[in-house]
Amino acid sequence: MSSFLFRALDARAGIFVALMALVIVLVPAGNLLVPESSPFHVPTYAVTLMGKYLTYALLALAVDLVWGYCGILSLGHAAFFALGGYAMGMYLMRQIGTRGVYGDPILPDFMVFLNWQELPWYWYGFDMFWFAALMVLLVPGLLAFIFGWFAFRSRVTGVYLSIITQALTYALLLAFFRNDMGFGGNNGLTDFKDILGFDIQADTTRAGLFAASGLALVLCFLICRSITRSKLGKVLVAVRDAESRTRFLGYRVEHYKLFVWTLSAMMAGIAGALYVPQVGIINPGEFAPANSIEVVIWVAVGGRGTLVGAVLGAVLVNFAKTWFTAALPEFWLFALGGPVRLRHTLPAQGHSGPYRERPIDVWQQIGLRPG
Amino acid sequence: MARATSQLYLDGVSVSFDGFKALNELSLTIDPGEMRAIIGPNGAGKTTMMDVITGKTRPDTGEVFFNGTIDLTGEDEAAIAELGIGRKFQKPTVFESHTVWDNLELALKAPRGPFATLFHSITDAEAARIGALLETIRLSSKRDELAANLSHGQKQWLEIGMLLAQDPKLLLVDEPAAGMTDAETAETAELLKEIAMDHCVVVVEHDMDFVRALGVKVTVLHEGSVLAEGSLDHVSADERVVEVYLGR
Numbered sequence: 025m026s027s028f029l030f031r032a033l034d035a036r037a038g039i040f041v042a043l044m045a046l047v048i049v050l051v052p053a054g055n056l057l058v059p060e061s062s063p064f065h066v067p068t069y070a071v072t073l074m075g076k077y078l079t080y081a082l083l084a085l086a087v088d089l090v091w092g093y094c095g096i097l098s099l100g101h102a103a104f105f106a107l108g109g110y111a112m113g114m115y116l117m118r119q120i121g122t123r124g125v126y127g128d129p130i131l132p133d134f135m136v137f138l139n140w141q142e143l144p145w146y147w148y149g150f151d152m153f154w155f156a157a158l159m160v161l162l163v164p165g166l167l168a169f170i171f172g173w174f175a176f177r178s179r180v181t182g183v184y185l186s187i188i189t190q191a192l193t194y195a196l197l198l199a200f201f202r203n204d205m206g207f208g209g210n211n212g213l214t215d216f217k218d219i220l221g222f223d224i225q226a227d228t229t230r231a232g233l234f235a236a237s238g239l240a241l242v243l244c245f246l247i248c249r250s251i252t253r254s255k256l257g258k259v260l261v262a263v264r265d266a267e268s269r270t271r272f273l274g275y276r277v278e279h280y281k282l283f284v285w286t287l288s289a290m291m292a293g294i295a296g297a298l299y300v301p302q303v304g305i306i307n308p309g310e311f312a313p314a315n316s317i318e319v320v321i322w323v324a325v326g327g328r329g330t331l332v333g334a335v336l337g338a339v340l341v342n343f344a345k346t347w348f349t350a351a352l353p354e355f356w357l358f359a360l361g362g363p364v365r366l367r368h369t370l371p372a373q374g375h376s377g378p379y380r381e382r383p384i385d386v387w388q389q390i391g392l393r394p395g
Numbered sequence: 396m397a398r399a400t401s402q403l404y405l406d407g408v409s410v411s412f413d414g415f416k417a418l419n420e421l422s423l424t425i426d427p428g429e430m431r432a433i434i435g436p437n438g439a440g441k442t443t444m445m446d447v448i449t450g451k452t453r454p455d456t457g458e459v460f461f462n463g464t465i466d467l468t469g470e471d472e473a474a475i476a477e478l479g480i481g482r483k484f485q486k487p488t489v490f491e492s493h494t495v496w497d498n499l500e501l502a503l504k505a506p507r508g509p510f511a512t513l514f515h516s517i518t519d520a521e522a523a524r525i526g527a528l529l530e531t532i533r534l535s536s537k538r539d540e541l542a543a544n545l546s547h548g549q550k551q552w553l554e555i556g557m558l559l560a561q562d563p564k565l566l567l568v569d570e571p572a573a574g575m576t577d578a579e580t581a582e583t584a585e586l587l588k589e590i591a592m593d594h595c596v597v598v599v600e601h602d603m604d605f606v607r608a609l610g611v612k613v614t615v616l617h618e619g620s621v622l623a624e625g626s627l628d629h630v631s632a633d634e635r636v637v638e639v640y641l642g643r
C-alpha cells in the first residue's frame with residue numbers, strides 16, 4: 025500500500041508537484057497580500073480565470089487516464105463534469121435561502137417561478153455540504169459504472185464507444201433542458217451567494233477556490249500516476265495496444281476498463297464541482313457534445329498518455345483561447361478551426377431556442393469583458 | 396471413454412462463417428503430457444481450432460473438454476486462460492510499447508484482478524523467474540528494450556516466453572517458426588521439446604523440417620476435419636495427404 029503511494033513520486037512528478045505548490049501559494053498571495061498598485065498584484069478575475077483553467081486541467085487529466093492509458097476515447101466526459109457541477113450547484117442554490125428574488129427559505133427561485141409547492145425528493149440533503157460533496161463523486165461515478173458495465177461487457181470499443189458516449193452527454197443535455205426535470209431548465213443554476221458560509225464573490229473565497237482546485241489537481245495527478253506506474257497501469261497499456269491479447273493472458277479487460285472509467289468520471293465530477301462556484305453558473309450547455317470533444321483536443325495537444333501533458337494542454341489551449349477571443353477574435357477561429365466552429369455551430373442546429381443563450385458570457389462574468 | 400483421461404478433447408466440432416465451414420465435425424484427443432503437431436494446407440482450419448479452444452470463437456456444434464471434465468464452450472478467453480491454456484498467435488502479438496521485461500511480468504502467473512495488480516509489487520521470486528525466462532528465450536540483453544524494437548524472430552521467442560511465464564498446463568503454439576531463419580527454427584524446435592517435457596503442447600506448423608525435428612505424433616487437418624493421424628512418415632505416405640498438399 026505504501027509502496028503504491030510512493031510509486032507516484034519520481035523526479036518528473038516531483039517537478040510537477042513542486043511547480044503546482046508554487047502556483048497554489050503565489051497566485052492567492054499575489055491577489056490577497058500584494059497591494060493593487062504593485063505590478064505583482066494578481067487581479068481577482070485572473071485568479072478565477074486560472075482557477076477555472078485548473079478545473080479544466082483536472083478534466084483533461086481524467087480523460088487522459090482512460091484515453092491515453094486504456095485507449096477508451098471518451099467523447100462524453102463533459103457529462104460527468106457537468107453532473108459534478110450540478111451537484112455543487114444544488115448545494116449553492118440551497119445556501120441562498122431567503123436571499124432569493126422570491127425570498128422562499130427552501131425553494132430555489134426557479135421552482136417558485138414554476139409554482140412548485142415543495143422541494144422534489146432528489147433535492148433533499150443538498151443543503152448539507154458533505155452530502156453534496158458525496159454526490160459530486162457518487163452521481164458521475166454511478167452513471168459511469170452503469171454505463172461502463174454494459175458497454176465494456178458487451179465489448180463495445182473504438183468509434184462505437186465514442187459515439188455512445190456522445191449520445192450519453194447529448195441525452196443528458198436534452199433532459200437537463202426540461203424545466204420539469206427540476207434543475208432550472210435552460211437557465212440552469214446561478215445567483216449563488218455563499219459557499220460554506222463564505223461570500224462567493226469575496227477575494228478570499230475566490231483565492232480559496234483557486235487553491236482548492238490546485239490541490240484537487242495535484243491529488244488526482246498523484247493518484248493517476250500511482251495507477252499508471254503500477255502493474256495495473258501496465259495492464260491498461262496492454263489493453264490499449266492489444267486488447268484481445270490481454271484477454272488471452274487471463275485478464276478480465278472489462279473489469280480493468282470499468283475501474284479506470286469510473287474513477288475517471290469521479291475526477292471529472294470533482295472538476296465540475298470546483299468549476300461551478302468559480303464561474304458562478306451551471307447550465308445544460310455544459311453537456312454540449314462539442315465540449316467533450318474539446319477536452320480530447322486539449323489532451324491531444326498536450327500529449328496523450330503523459331498526464332502532465334493533459335494538464336499543460338488544457339491550460340495552454342484555454343489560455344490561448346481567452347487571449348485570442350479578447351484580442352483577435354477572428355484569428356482564434358482559425359487557430360482552433362474545426363473544433364471551435366463545431367462547438368458554436370453544432371448546438372445551434374435545430375435548437376434555436378435555448379442554445380442561443382449559452383454562457384459565452386462566462387467571460388463577462390469573470391471580468392474579462394466589461395458587462 | 397477417451398474423454399475422461401484426456402487433456403484436451405474435441406468431438407464433432409463445427410464452425411461456419413457465413414455458410415463456409417471452417418471446421419467440419421472435427422474430433423481430436425490430446426493425452427496429458429503429450430506433444431502433438433498439427434499440419435495442413437492454408438485454410439485447413441488450424442487457427443480456427445485454436446480460436447475455439449481458447450474461447451475466441453464459439454463452435455456451432457460439438458464438444459470441447461479440458462482435463463476431461465471442464466466444458467470450454469461456455470467460457471470466455473480470460474476464464475480459459477486462467478484454467479491453464481496458453482496460446483501463441485500465428486502473427487506474433489506482444490505488447491509493443493512495453494519492454495521485454497514488462498511483457499513477461501504481465502504474463503507471469505499471478506492474481507489477475509484489478510485490485511491485485513494495483514497494489515502489486517514485484518517479488519524477488521518473480522524477478523528471478525523473469526530472469527530465468529529471459530535466459531531461456533535468449534533475450535537477457537534486451538530486457539529493457541521495447542518489444543516493438545525486436546526482430547520478428549525475437550518477437551516469436553518473446554511470445555513463447557510469455558506463454559511459459561503463464562505456466563499453463565496446455566500450450567497452443569501457432570506457427571512458431573514462421574519467418575525464422577533455419578538456425579532459429581532448429582533452436583525453436585529444441586526449445587519446444589524442452590517445454591514439452593513437463594507441459595502438454597499442441598504445435599501448428601507448415602515447416603516439415605521443423606515437424607520432423609519435433610518427432611511427435613502428427614495430425615493432418617484438411618477442410619476442417621482430420622484427414623490422417625500418426626507419425627510424420629506414416630502420414631506423408633498417405634495418398635490423400637499427398638494429394639491435398641500437391642493438389643493445391
Ligand SMILES: Nc1ncnc2c1ncn2[C@@H]1O[C@H](COP(=O)(O)OP(=O)(O)OP(=O)(O)O)[C@@H](O)[C@H]1O
Pocket residue numbers: 412417435436437438439440441442443444485
Ligand atoms: N473470422 C472469420 N470470418 C470468416 N472466415 C474466416 C474467419 N476466420 C477464419 N476464416 C476462414 O476459415 C478458414 C480456416 O481458416 P484458419 O485461419 O483456421 O486456417 P489455417 O489452417 O490456420 O490456415 P493458415 O495455415 O493459412 O494459417 C479459412 O478459409 C479462413 O478464410
Ligand SMILES: [Mg+2]
Pocket residue numbers: 441442443485569
Ligand atoms: Mg492459421
